[in-house]
Amino acid sequence: MNNDPRSHGLWERTAPPAPETAPLRGDAIADVAVVGAGYTGLSAALHLAETGARVVVLEGEAVGFGGSGRNVGLVNAGLWVKPDLVPAALGPERGERLLALLGDAPRRVFDLVATHGIACEAEGAGTLHCAVGPKGLADLEDRARQWQARGAPVRLLDAAEAARLTGTPAYAGALLDERAGTIQPLAYARGLARAALAAGAAIHTGSPVLGVADEGGRWRLATPGGCVSAEWVVVATNAYTRAPWPEIRAEIARLPYFNIATAPLSDNLRGTVLPGRQGAWDTKAVLTSFRLDAAGRLVIGSVGALRGTGGPVHRAWARRTLRQLFPQAGDVPFEAEWYGQIGMTTDALPRFHRLARRVVAFSGYNGRGIAPGTAFGRVLADLVAGTITEDALPLPVTAPVPIGFQAVRELAYEVGAQAVHLGEARLPGRRAEGRGDLISRSGRNGTRPE
Template sequence: MNNDPRSHGLWERTAPPAPDAVPLRGEARADVAVVGAGYTGLSAALHLAKAGARVTVLEGEAVGFGGSGRNVGLVNAGLWVKPDLVPAALGLERGERLLALLGAAPRLVFDLVAEHGIACEAVSEGTLHCAVGNKGLSDLEDRARQWQARGAPVRLLDAAEAARATGTPAYAGALLDARAGTIQPLAYARGLGRAALAAGAVLHTGSPVVGVAEEGSRWRLTTPGGTVSAEWVIVATNAYTRAPWPEIRAEIAHLPYFNIATAPLSDNLRGTILPGRQGAWDTKAVLTSFRLDAAGRLVIGSVGALRGTAASVHRAWARRTLRKLYPQAGDVPFEAEWYGKIGMTADALPRFHRLARRVVAFSGYNGRGIAPGTAFGRVLADLVAGRIADVDLPLPVTAPEPIGFRAVRELAYEAGAQAVHWGEARFPGRALP
């Protein structure tokens, strides 16, 4: 997008065309204005339009331009934090409600894909969280126990089972989550956009909101080409938030994440790597993720930004890691690379805000955008439609609070990942097994 091959990489090359949309021109009216055409905004628009609401979506760039079109494509259940920490932070009732919602969120994604015929390479065969050493295995044992206590279909694999499931002997074990899976993330976002349009929503791309004002009982949103008057406003911009809601950007730190894709593997090679078609990632702080796409490309990713001197460092890391995990595919050429930004909160939990009267937002997805974004979009639709109240929400209503030392955190994320990947080349004994 925007003639930048490192913005969406492989996903832009292989996704179906974006839904038809043009910039807003003139004045429009709606019941609900949705700002942002990612998973949350489009899910909210789809569910509202299906219920008969007049919905207008305003997107500053293109459908899936932000994290929705750049991520790895793992449709995971739950959050990054361990399940028991959620009710400890939010209270028992609300915490368990959030876990139940996000535990079922991958099913919502795959059901929407089936219902609306979204061509997005959906594979619901689970995901593998892979243990690096005994410390990683201990972490996964805790996660398995906590999810199983809630009835979740997760299973801890031993080293031999993990080797068969991943195709590499690198890991001490793995947590198989049967609820999860993979998709082509930009294709899914575009498919949600087409589904929302078919349900009656209006979609305008190239229409950044540059101003918002309250006019009586309604809100007027201004873009460079026109205005929308609406009773409700849903702000669904997360890590890619710009004006006029800077408080959302202020509460999250940007964590860069990149992906590099190989050329399609041969049938022989493909059968030796993730033979069950699960997506995978490991337990390291500067983690490694890996998955196959429908054409058999191996997509490997980690924390970092592909810019400046870091691009060559991360590219070399990807090659070394591929050779360590899968020597048989270690010299397959790379054919695409891209990166984006993850919105991280101070405690790795998402937020719900009432930014003003009838202006609502979720933010801070902390690297779990696909399933939570889809589920939170439906929650917003239910809230706006009056089907639920604040007391029924999976998160408390909070005011945005600026994250401490945001600039320092962001520098540490980017520079730290580069240092780790650079160091692994020079101290191979400390690298991934």
């Protein structure tokens, strides 16, 4: 997008075309204006349009331009924080409500894919959280116990089972979550947009919101080409928030995450690398994620930005890591690379905000956007439609609180990831255990990609 091959990489090359959209020209009337055409905004628009509401989506760039079109494509259940920490933070009733909603969220994604015929390489085979050393295995044992106590279909695998399902003996075990899976993330976003249009929503890309005014009962949203008048506003911009809601951007620190894709593996190699088609990531502080796409490309990712000195550092790390994990793949060439930003909150929990009268938002997905974004979009649609009240929300209503030392944190993430990847080069074959300071400072239990 925007003639930048490092913005969406492989996903832009292999996704079906986006539905036809155009910038807003002139004035429009809506019941609901949705700002942001990512998973949350498109899910809200689709579900509201299906109730008969007049919905106008305003997107500053293109459908899926932000994190929704750049992520790994892991459709995970729950949050990054361990389940028992959620009711401890939010209270028993609301915490368990959030866990139930997000535990079921992957099913919502795959149901929408099936219902609307979205071509997005959906695979419901589960995901593998891979243990690096005894400390990583102990962490997964604790996670498994907490999810199993809630009836979730998760299973702790020993080293031999983990090796069989990943194709590498590098891990001490793995947590298999059968609720989860993978998709082509940009294709899913474009499919949601197509479904929302078919349901009657209007989507205007290239239409950043420059200003918002309360006109006594209705909101007027100004774009470069026109204005929308609406009773409700849903703000769904998260890490890519710009004016006129700077408070959302101020409450998160942006953590960069990159992916590099190989050329398609041979049929023989595909039988030895992730043979069950699960997506995977590990327990390291600066984690490694890996998955296959439908054509058999191996996509490997980690924290970092592919710009400046980060480009060569992270490419070299990706090559070394592939050789360590999958020596059978040899020097299979890389054919795409891209990166984006993850919105991190101080406690690794998302936020719900009432920014003004009938202006609502979820933000702070902490590396969990696909399934939660889809589920939260449905929640926002139900709230706006009046089928639920704020008392029934999975999160409390809070005011945005600026994150301290935001610029310093963001620089530390980017530079720190380079330092870690360079450090691993000096210790070939060694894979650090557990969580270090780089990521864990962003929340109680780090982050995890999608």
